[in-house]
Amino acid sequence: MLILPLASKAHGRREAAARFWLLAHQVSQRSPAERLTNIQAGFAPGWIRAVREALRLAPPQMEALFNASISTLERRQRQQQSLDPVASERLDRVAMVASHALRAFETPERAAQWLITPNAALGNHIPLQLCETGLGTAQLHRLLGGLPERHDQCQSNPF
Template sequence: MELGSLLGEGMNPKRSAKRFRRAPGKRPMPFTAFVVRETPAAAKIAIIRTGVTARVVDEMVRYLGVSKSDIFRVLRTPESTAHKLIKDSRPLDTAASERVVRVADITRLAEETFGGRAPATQWLKTPNLALDRATPLSMLDTEPGASEVRRILSAINYGGAF
């Protein structure tokens, strides 16, 4: 997908990142936007550096069917901090914003692997023997954990068993 089609013709990635921080209802929140389509690296970097709105937590809870505390653990953001950021409509820090993008990317891969949102989110929430009985979602707080989840999804896609 071309950067222009995602961001709008003539927009640069830095300025377009601000679009993802607007109030809910005006524009799609970043989580669903990232799950629905592959986002160019330049746009991801700009959005991560600008900071994803903390309100994305509510969308992640709805989309994945998990609790806010589960999302706060994956984002490695204390609940009190996250609640204040949400209340003040402020962005998450760079590290938490990167984790939002990571979770969305892995969710998209899981949806492609399992053929839809429901089986993908169920798989993300189910303890996995290959991850020492941790859930794939819980592994997404670090890049090495996400790499393991990607490896498992790849093995499933190409006939491996996990």
């Protein structure tokens, strides 16, 4: 009897993770003006769970990423309140980088692993943490843009 709720919960996690990758792709296809409008309006609260499940983030990581306490994030989800512009902008950055990582690494699993693993090319910072700033995000896009050439030239890719 306990198997059904667990299976249902696992299915819900997979669904949320798949939703994140779909939404990340959709965000990456929008114009800057459309993205800005979405940021100002605030992203839907469902993104919170989708990001958490897709990247398997712990509460402290969620707090840092969204610049909000877990209780605030959970309340927004319960009350179906949009994210504020700061959290929405960070989420936009994460979505853009995640979409770029997916193109570079070809599977959601490998892209997610890259996003949450300390990276020597980034001074051992975790790529996801760099999404907190515009400069960090630009650095990630530059690094990801160089991956195909480096990967083709070297079997043991440090990225």
